[in-house]
Amino acid sequence: MEYYVKSVVPIIESNYDNFTTVEKNIADFFIQNRKKMDFSARAVAELLFVSEASLSRFAKKCGYRGYREFVYQYEETFVEKKESMTGNTRMVLNVYQELLNKTYSLVDEVQVARISRYLNRAARVFVCGMGSSGLTAREMKLRFMRIGVDIDSIQDSDLMRMQAVFQNETCLVFGISISGEKEEVLYLLKEAHERGARTVLVTAKNNEEFDKFCDEVLLIPSLRHLNHGNVISPQFPILVMLDIIYSYYLEQDKYEKETLHDNTLRALQRKKPEKYI
Structure with a gap:
């Protein structure tokens, strides 16, 4: 398509x-x-x-x-x-295309622009998630730190609870929970919000309760209603949305951020080869 x-x-x-x-x-x-x-x-x-x-x-x-x-x-x-599909390859590609269409339907460009401004103003950024969402949190950290964001990812439930104590109005906290039900993630967002931090929840579930402690609820497509959702990585719709945020953030001071990215790339290329033992 x-x-x-x-x-x-x-x-x-x-x-x-x-x-x-x-x-x-x-x-x-x-x-x-x-x-x-x-x-x-x-x-x-x-x-x-x-x-x-x-x-x-x-x-x-x-x-x-x-x-x-x-x-x-x-x-x-x-x-x-069309209900008739020939082969697993076509089936998987069709599901990915459906997810992209759903992302297009859900994405709010005004909201994404707001979140990118939050990123630009925050002194410190935290992104947390459990399981596959935790892997996505780590990916977000690796990508954004390369363009100058002071960002850390948290996948451990105890660390999420401890880190909540240190949040303040200079911080921005992302919580990733597809189900919107991860207690540790919601706890960090609630505590951070009470301490004045900006909070963003990335989820496939819309719930009015989230508005009480989230500045932004960023909706992503759900795999639950797909015929073949069980063969698709749950990280995919999250990564697509994070890529959209990344592209918006990069547009602010684009030259400076691309320079930082290139510098990190050169630093990795200069790494000395390990000596044979």
């Missing part, structure tokens, strides 16, 4: 846990549907055995003014997918 289309599906997925049982039934229909049909409120209500008022409430929970606005975008971006 050589183009990207705005889709309502990742928005539905990120809000899925906020829905009632009836609304989850509506959500499942729009997520799983693969054919064009009459999407009018009356037709869908009859098909799903729900009221038109339920469709309206569902649409509003997704951030739309009403069902009409929701279904207009759904119809505009509806892409009929």
